Amino acid sequence: MSPLNWTRVFAVMAKEFVQLSRDRLTYAMILALPIVQILLFGYAINSDPRHLPMAVYVQDHSAFSRSILTSLQNSSYFDITREARSPAELDRLMARGEVLFTLTIPPDFSRRVVRGDRPQILIEGDASDPLATGGAVSALAALPQRALAADLVGPLSPRAAVQPFEVVVHPRYNPESITAYNIVPGLLGVVLTMTLVMMTALGMTRELERGTMESLLATPVQPLEVMIGKLAPYVGIGLIQTTVILVLAKLLFDVPFQGGWGALAAGVLLFIIGSLALGFLISTVARSQLQAMQMSVFYLLPSILLSGFMFPFRGMPDWAQAIGSAIPVTHFLRVVRGALLKGLDLAESWPSLLALAAFVAVVTTLAMARYRTTLD
Amino acid sequence: MAASPASLAVDVRGLNKSFGDKHVVNDVSIQVGTGRVTGFLGPNGSGKTTTLRMLCGLLTADSGEGMVLGRDFRTQAREIKLRTGYMTQRFSLYEDLTIAENLQFMARVHGLDDRERRVDASLDRLGLQNRRDQLAGKLSGGWKQRLALAAAILHEPRLLLLDEPTAGVDPKARREFWDEIHGLAADGLTVLVSTHYMDEAERCHDIAYIAYGRLIARGTADAVIADSRLVTLRAEGPGADRLASRLAGQPGVEMAAPFGLALHVSGTDRRALDAVVAPYRKPPLSWTEVEPTLEDVFIHLMSRQEDVW
Ligand SMILES: Nc1ncnc2c1ncn2[C@@H]1O[C@H](COP(=O)(O)OP(=O)(O)O)[C@@H](O)[C@H]1O
Ligand SMILES: [Mg+2]
Numbered sequence: 005m006s007p008l009n010w011t012r013v014f015a016v017m018a019k020e021f022v023q024l025s026r027d028r029l030t031y032a033m034i035l036a037l038p039i040v041q042i043l044l045f046g047y048a049i050n051s052d053p054r055h056l057p058m059a060v061y062v063q064d065h066s067a068f069s070r071s072i073l074t075s076l077q078n079s080s081y082f083d084i085t086r087e088a089r090s091p092a093e094l095d096r097l098m099a100r101g102e103v104l105f106t107l108t109i110p111p112d113f114s115r116r117v118v119r120g121d122r123p124q125i126l127i128e129g130d131a132s133d134p135l136a137t138g139g140a141v142s143a144l145a146a147l148p149q150r151a152l153a154a155d156l157v158g159p160l161s162p163r164a165a166v167q168p169f170e171v172v173v174h175p176r177y178n179p180e181s182i183t184a185y186n187i188v189p190g191l192l193g194v195v196l197t198m199t200l201v202m203m204t205a206l207g208m209t210r211e212l213e214r215g216t217m218e219s220l221l222a223t224p225v226q227p228l229e230v231m232i233g234k235l236a237p238y239v240g241i242g243l244i245q246t247t248v249i250l251v252l253a254k255l256l257f258d259v260p261f262q263g264g265w266g267a268l269a270a271g272v273l274l275f276i277i278g279s280l281a282l283g284f285l286i287s288t289v290a291r292s293q294l295q296a297m298q299m300s301v302f303y304l305l306p307s308i309l310l311s312g313f314m315f316p317f318r319g320m321p322d323w324a325q326a327i328g329s330a331i332p333v334t335h336f337l338r339v340v341r342g343a344l345l346k347g348l349d350l351a352e353s354w355p356s357l358l359a360l361a362a363f364v365a366v367v368t369t370l371a372m373a374r375y376r377t378t379l380d
Numbered sequence: 381m382a383a384s385p386a387s388l389a390v391d392v393r394g395l396n397k398s399f400g401d402k403h404v405v406n407d408v409s410i411q412v413g414t415g416r417v418t419g420f421l422g423p424n425g426s427g428k429t430t431t432l433r434m435l436c437g438l439l440t441a442d443s444g445e446g447m448v449l450g451r452d453f454r455t456q457a458r459e460i461k462l463r464t465g466y467m468t469q470r471f472s473l474y475e476d477l478t479i480a481e482n483l484q485f486m487a488r489v490h491g492l493d494d495r496e497r498r499v500d501a502s503l504d505r506l507g508l509q510n511r512r513d514q515l516a517g518k519l520s521g522g523w524k525q526r527l528a529l530a531a532a533i534l535h536e537p538r539l540l541l542l543d544e545p546t547a548g549v550d551p552k553a554r555r556e557f558w559d560e561i562h563g564l565a566a567d568g569l570t571v572l573v574s575t576h577y578m579d580e581a582e583r584c585h586d587i588a589y590i591a592y593g594r595l596i597a598r599g600t601a602d603a604v605i606a607d608s609r610l611v612t613l614r615a616e617g618p619g620a621d622r623l624a625s626r627l628a629g630q631p632g633v634e635m636a637a638p639f640g641l642a643l644h645v646s647g648t649d650r651r652a653l654d655a656v657v658a659p660y661r662k663p664p665l666s667w668t669e670v671e672p673t674l675e676d677v678f679i680h681l682m683s684r685q686e687d688v689w
Binding site: 009011012014015016018019022023026027214215216217218219220221222223224225377378379380 | 433436462485489490
C-alpha cells in the first residue's frame with residue numbers, strides 16, 4: 005500500500021461536495037431534519053400541560069387541608085377529580101391512568117403545622133411521561149409557601165416564616181424523571197445518527213448500485229483515500245446540524261449552557277466521525293441502498309431506545325444497559341448533557357470520550373478491513 | 381501467434397474464475413500484441429466482462445498467471461491500473477456530475493499534472509467542448525460513450541480495455557468510434573475490445589473468440605477462418621432460400637441458412653457436404669464455393685462447443 009495521496013483524497017472530496025450540492029435530499033437532511041425535530045420535541049418541551057387530573061386522600065379534614073386543595077386548583081396545573089377513601093384506591097386510580105397525580109394528607113396534619121414541626125404531605129406523580137408532568141411537578145415547589153399564607157396569621161404568623169409543611173414528591177414508574185432539557189442533547193445525537201449513518205451508508209451503496217464503483221475501483225485511488233474523501237464533507241454537515249440544534253435550543257427553549265466547551269467539541273467531533281465510519285462500514289456489507297437503509301434503521305432503534313434518550317439509562321435492566329454501553333449515542337449523551345446542563349469538561353467527561361474514541365477506532369478498522377478494492 | 385513475448389501487452393495464461401459453483405471463465409489464455417486492436421468476441425454470458433475485469437485487477441482470478449504491460453497481473457494490479465484505461469460495459473461515470481467535472485475527477489485521481497489543459501484537450505478531441513457543463517446523466521447513448529472513452533484515455537494509458545463500447549449506439553456513431561480507436565492504436569495504444577458485432581470483429585487486427593467461458597479461436601480474422609477448415613457452398617436461384625430446412629440436420633451439414641434469397645450451407649467435411657447437395661445441383665439452382673464469413677465460422681464454433689458442453 006503506497007502512502008496517502010492528498011490529491012486523490014481531494015478528488016473524491018470535491019466530487020462528493022458537488023454531488024451533495026445537487027441532491028435535494030441533502031438540504032432536507034441537513035436543515036429540515038434538525039429544525040423539524042427540535043420544533044416537534046420543543047413543542048413537547050414547551051407544551052407544559054395543565055389541568056392534570058389528581059386524586060386526593062385527605063385524612064385531616066381541616067381548614068389547612070382545604071387551603072392546600074384550593075391552592076393546587078388555583079395553580080391551574082391540577083384538577084382534583086377524585087376523592088379516595090384509602091391508599092389502595094389511590095394506587096388503583098393512578099395505575100389505571102385515571103389520574104396522573106395523587107395527594108395524601110396525613111391525619112394529624114393541621115395539629116402538627118400549628119405545633120411547627122413541619123409535617124409532610126405526599127404527592128405521587130405518574131412520571132412515565134415526564135414531559136407531561138414535569139411542569140406540574142416544578143409548580144409544587146411554591147406550594148408550601150403559598151397555600152397556607154392566608155391561614156397562618158395572628159399568633160400563627162411565625163409558622164409562615166419558615167415553610168410550614170413539606171411536600172414530598174414521589175415520581176412513579178420513572179424514578180430518574182428526565183427533565184425537559186435532557187431532550188436537546190438526545191435530539192442532537194439522534195439527528196446526527198440519522199443523517200450521518202444513513203447518508204454515508206446510502207452514498208457508498210449508491211456507487212455500487214449505479215455501477216460507478218467499477219470506474220472508481222479501476223482508478224489507482226486507495227481505500228483510505230476514498231473513505232477520507234467521502235466522509236469529510238459529511239463532517240461539515242454534522243457540524244452545521246449541531247450548530248442549528250444548539251442555537252435553536254438556546255433561542256427557542258432557553259436551554260442552559262453551563263460550559264464544558266472542550267468536552268462538547270471533542271464529543272461532537274468523535275461522535276460525527278464514529279457515525280460516518282459506521283455508515284461506511286454498513287456500506288461494505290449492504291448490497292443495495294435498501295439494505296443499507298434497513299441496517300441504518302436497525303442501528304437507529306437501539307440508539308433511541310437504549311441510550312438513555314427515551315428511557316432513563318439506570319432504570320433499564322442489565323442486559324439493556326450492556327447493549328446501551330456499546331452504542332456511541334449513550335456516551336455522546338453523557339458528554340453533551342454533562343457539558344450543557346452541568347458544565348462538566350474534559351476532566352470529568354473523559355471516560356465517555358474515551359469510549360467514543362474506541363468506537364471510532366474499532367469501526368474504522370473494521371471498515372478498512374472489509375472495504376474491497378475488487379468487485380468480488 | 382508470431383509476436384514475441386516482449387511485444388505482447390497482455391500475455392495471460394490459464395485464467396479461471398468461478399462465482400459460487402458457476403465456472404464462468406475456464407482456462408482462458410489471452411495474448412494481445414502491443415499496438416494492435418484485438419477483438420474479444422463471444423455471445424452474451426460467455427465471460428468477456430469477467431475476463432476483462434480480471435485483467436485490470438477488478439476481480440481476483442482463481443488461478444492463472446501472466447503479465448499485463450510487463451507486470452504480474454496478480455500481484456501488481458496497482459501498477460497496471462496506473463497504465464490502463466478501462467471503459468465499462470455499463471456507463472459508470474457520475475451521472476450527477478457534468479462532463480467536465482467527471483473528467484476533472486479522473487484527472488485528479490490519476491494525479492495528473494496540468495489538469496485544466498488535459499481536460500480541455502480531451503474535450504476538444506472528442507468534440508465535447510460545447511457540452512462540457514451538461515450533466516453526464518442527461519447525455520444520449522452516443523455522447524455517454526464518447527465521454528466514457530475520453531475518461532478512460534485521459535491519463536494516456538498504454539492499454540485500453542473496452543467492454544462492448546458500442547452496444548446500443550447508432551451506426552454512424554459506431555463508425556466514428558471505431559475510427560477513433562484506430563487513431564489511438566496508430567499512436568501506439570494497445571486495445572482489447574469486447575463486442576458481439578461481426579462487422580466490428582472485422583475491423584480488429586486480431587480476434588479472440590470465447591464461448592461458455594472457454595477460448596475457442598484466436599488469431600487474425602483470416603487465420604480464424606482458415607483454421608476452422610469450414611467449407612461453405614452458396615446456392616442461388618429461385619427457391620434456394622427455401623432449401624434451408626430440408627438440408628439442415630443432414631449428415632455433414634453443420635449449418636444451412638438463407639442469406640437473402642441465396643442459401644449458405646457449411647460443414648467441415650467437404651465430401652459429405654457434396655453428397656448432401658448433389659441432388660440439388662441442377663437448374664434453376666447454381667452452386668458456388670464461397671469464403672466463409674466470420675459469422676459462419678463463429679456459428680460453427682458455437683455449435684461444436686454446445687456439443688462438447
Ligand atoms: N459477480 C457475479 N456473480 C455471479 N455471477 C456472475 C457475476 N458476474 C458475472 N456472472 C456470471 O458470469 C457469466 C459471465 O458473465 P460476463 O463475464 O458478464 O459475460 P459477458 O460479458 O461475456 O456477457 C454470466 O453467466 C454471469 O451471469
Ligand atoms: Mg459483458
